[in-house]
Amino acid sequence: MSIIDKALEANSNYAKNYDPKLGKRPAPKIAVVTCMDPRLSDLPGILGLPQADLDVIRTGGPAVTEDVLGELVVSNRILGTTEILLLNHTGCGFTTFTDDELNAKLSASTGDASPAPMRFFSYKDPEQNTREQIKKVRSHPWIAKEIPVRGVIFDVDTGRLREVKA
Template structure:
């Protein structure tokens, strides 16, 4: 059975006990998390439950225009007032340069990209966290409106380590 079919089957079972009165688009903790899409960073790993926080995920936990758009919506429309930026050790974006990634994927795909792609490759996880925090603070709709703190999830131990701004 495909992964999608397994998800559909699990969703059907879950829907039998689903109560829309028990969930809300407004995070209980008034928290938004910008993090990497890495599977090791999960709600339970962060001590969170469904409904506690908005999770904005992308490769590298990067404050892209789209991530910022989501965080602005999260704050102004859904009441979040704190943002955690979480990167992690052993990130795939730390293992190759921007040009290496373009070359590898173009070669494997057998053709160049038909639209510009920036991977946001980096080598220093602490510096990358600081860079994302600064990107968020630079946005006039977020600066002074929300608390922003940065962390590294250490995949070797499962612990979060704060990165000072």
């Protein structure tokens, strides 16, 4: 049985106890842009906030791409979030390669270079990356200027957050 088949089977049990009140429109208070790394999956625990307060946007890196900016605009202007948190972490897989290296490796291993150059948003320094992502968000004209935009780094070895000053 595949992992997806197991997930579909487990969902039938989940749905038996599902609270239909959870289906109403969300009203999150904070937008959190974080990495797709599974070590960051317990955001209510990491941040000490109720799940309902979190509008979570997961992306590799965590890179603030045009898509992420669009999601942040909707989160702020439509859903009503009043703060934005960029949550990076130590030990990110995106620090283990460069975009050029991965493009070359995938072109060689697949024999197909047509997608290259793809942008993977790799980086080396989590602090510098966090500062750059804060600047991208802050510079978008549709993100309300009064909205706080802050960045933190989650230490995967200790579970602690450390704020990055922009």
